[in-house]
Amino acid sequence: MDREMAIEVRDLVKRFGSFTANDRLTFDVYKGEIFGFLGANGAGKTTAMRILCGLSRPTSGRVTVAGIDSGNPEAIKRRIGYMSQRFSLYEDLTVNENLELYGGIYGMTMKEIRQRREELLQRLSFTGYCETLIQALPLGLRQKLAFAVAVFHEPEIVFLDEPTSGVDPVTRRQFWEMIYETASRGMTVFVTTHYMDEAEYCDRITIMSEGRIVALDSPSALREQHGTASVEELFVKIARPKNTNS
Amino acid sequence: MKRLLFLLKKEFRQIIRNPFMLRAIIGVPLLQMLILVPAVTFEIKRLDLAVADNDRSPDSRELISKLTGSLFFRSAAAPLNMADAEAMLFSGDADMVLVIPDDFSEGLAGITTPRLQVLVDAVNATQAMLGWSYLTSIVRDYNREVIMARGAATSAIPGISTSPRYWYNPTLNYKYFMLPGILVILIIAIGLMLAGLNLVKELETGTLEQINVTPVRRWELIVSKVIPFFIFGLLDLALGLGVGWIAFNIPFEGSLLLFFGCSAIFLLAVLGLALFLSTLASNRQQYLFVAFFFTMVFILMSGIFTPTESMPGWAQQFNWVNPVAYLMRINRMVMLKGAGFHDIARDVGMLTVLAIAFITLAIRAYRKRA
Missing domain, CATH: 3.40.1710.10 (abc type-2 transporter like domain)
Known part of the structure; x- marks a missing residue:
């Protein structure tokens, strides 16, 4: 491969006591691609993502994110953006204030913050809500804003953990337009989801089951390999936990 | 450093926007002073x-x-x-x-x-x-009256008369003894309860996770939690002292600057301890239980009601790490006896050591993993 690497994972293992959440994961994410991370609930997606973001340490294996080894999580944190599964912005602050806070934390000046904030909110057609407290926003808008915060400081890689769960189809569509737009500007997008139609939007996907990677390729290649009509069908075929199979 | 300013701005915005916090910060000192000072008394009457x-x-x-x-x-x-x-x-x-x-x-x-x-x-x-x-x-x-009335020669039985002069609290007003102590309780309520709960709440609602995935430094986060409550704690102390002056006419013999300086060091120790404990707790119930326990033990062992000298040896040993015991002594010395820095230097020194230790502990114990 001569493509530049955004994330390299080799034999990543994460154990909690005797439970193995991630079992020898090995994969690469290329710069600028939309990389989908699929799996049933409890398959180990969030655990892996938290390790990539420096929120958790691997038990063993080698992880490099944005060219930095996972032994130096604080340096990784400077170069990534993260949107948690759980909504985690300050509900008692306004849209502007949340963006200001995170911009400031990533070392932007007030001038830069104002400028970029205006630009970003315009792009997300959010301008009418600048002075609104988050607690007054509907869920769809909150998720969009959480995304905005995650990419506000223009990170090299943005991690999205089930960004569209609980969101209506129209907003989901808009959300993916935002993701495309972001990726087109060169940002690498690492996204977990359990909506199979969303998997079709990704450049490449991996499917996890019981802590292991069971498939990794572009959606079309995977469909061909397994002879299925959709990713959903493929997922049901290969990602079902073994103990419920028989 | 600039990052800290952004974090502080956020904390102040949140506190000012929270009606409960404002009410607590103003209401607690008023109620505590007006109710506890006259009510907590060992004077035996009626x-x-x-x-x-x-x-x-x-x-x-x-x-x-x-x-x-x-x-x-x-x-x-x-x-x-x-x-x-x-x-x-x-x-x-x-x-x-x-x-x-x-x-x-x-x-x-x-x-x-x-x-x-x-x-x-x-x-x-x-x-x-x-x-x-x-x-x-x-x-x-x-x-004696009966003996005199019956005409028995009182001069034959000379009575020894002792006339006491009560120093530092000449009218033996119990409120003067309690008030400096109640002021300590006031600061501990703000410091231990409000500041600790603030951090655990962020953990519980998930906002801390978003902060933890940023390059924010541990000390920046801890200091951003210390400073607002430090300021509100000192404001509360001023408010409480004002109430003491107006409602109970409490004498103040010593230096106000020294008094506030010592309370400030104490407040830093309490905030450090609060944030340290909150890094160990995983939800607000846990934190409240532990903080309540510490508050009780610290206050009861501090000598607010009973002299520490009459406590068993191990209890006096414990008071080495009890910030409340130091400030209790300092406040009474400064307020009632007019003690200067020289007289309380040892206690001030120990409080400073505790403040540095607790805040360092809080920063060390804080893990950016939540």
Whole structure:
């Protein structure tokens, strides 16, 4: 491969006591691609993502994110953006204030913050809500804003953990337009989801089951390999936990 | 450093926007001072005294009126007999029972030896001892009057007179003793409860996860939580002291600057401890339970009610790490005795060590993993 690497994972293992959440994961994410991370609930997606973001340490294996080894999580944190599964912005602050806070934390000046904030909110057609407290926003808008915060400081890689769960189809569509737009500007997008139609939007996907990677390729290649009509069908075929199979 | 300013701006915005916080910050000092200062007292007043007067003579009536005329005793219903008197002690209708035998006035006339019997409810030992000594001193006064009235030469029995001068609290006003201590409780309420809960709440609602995935430094986050509550704590202290001045006319002998300086160091120690404990807790219930426990132990062992010198050795050892014990002593020294820095230097030094230790511990214990 001569493509530049955004994330390299080799034999990543994460154990909690005797439970193995991630079992020898090995994969690469290329710069600028939309990389989908699929799996049933409890398959180990969030655990892996938290390790990539420096929120958790691997038990063993080698992880490099944005060219930095996972032994130096604080340096990784400077170069990534993260949107948690759980909504985690300050509900008692306004849209502007949340963006200001995170911009400031990533070392932007007030001038830069104002400028970029205006630009970003315009792009997300959010301008009418600048002075609104988050607690007054509907869920769809909150998720969009959480995304905005995650990419506000223009990170090299943005991690999205089930960004569209609980969101209506129209907003989901808009959300993916935002993701495309972001990726087109060169940002690498690492996204977990359990909506199979969303998997079709990704450049490449991996499917996890019981802590292991069971498939990794572009959606079309995977469909061909397994002879299925959709990713959903493929997922049901290969990602079902073994103990419920028989 | 600039990052810290952004974090501080966020904290202040959140506190100012939260109506509960504002109410707590203003309401707590007012209520605490106005309620606790007059209520928490060891002064014994108005004990219920039941008198079983079997003599019913002018002498016995005069003694009774002397007793019930004092501030210390309030007359309870007169018991009919001994069984009744015992029942009154048991039910709490009487704290003390004075039994005057039927030969009391004969005794005073010199025919027999005059005797009185006193039964005291000693569940509260301090109250029993004080009640007993009040009563005996009134009886002694009465006795002297009787001796003089009967014309016995008082000069033959020279009485030693001691006249006390009560220093630092000349009117023996219990409020002056308690108020400096209540001010300490005030700061600990703000510091330990509000600041610690703030961090655990962020953990619980998930906002801390978003912060943890940023390059924010641990000390920046901890300091951003310390500074707002530090400021509000000192404001509360000023408010509480103001109430003390206006409502209780508390004397203030020492330097205000020294007083606030020591409280500031104490507040840093308490905030450090609060944030350290909150890094160990995983939800608000856990934190509240632990913080409540620490608050209770710190306050009860600090010497606010009872002198630390009379505590067992291990308790006095414990007070080495009890910030409340230091400030309790400092406040009383500065407020009532007008002590200067030189007089309290050792306590100030120890408080400073604790403040540095607790804040370092909080920063060390904080993991950016949540």
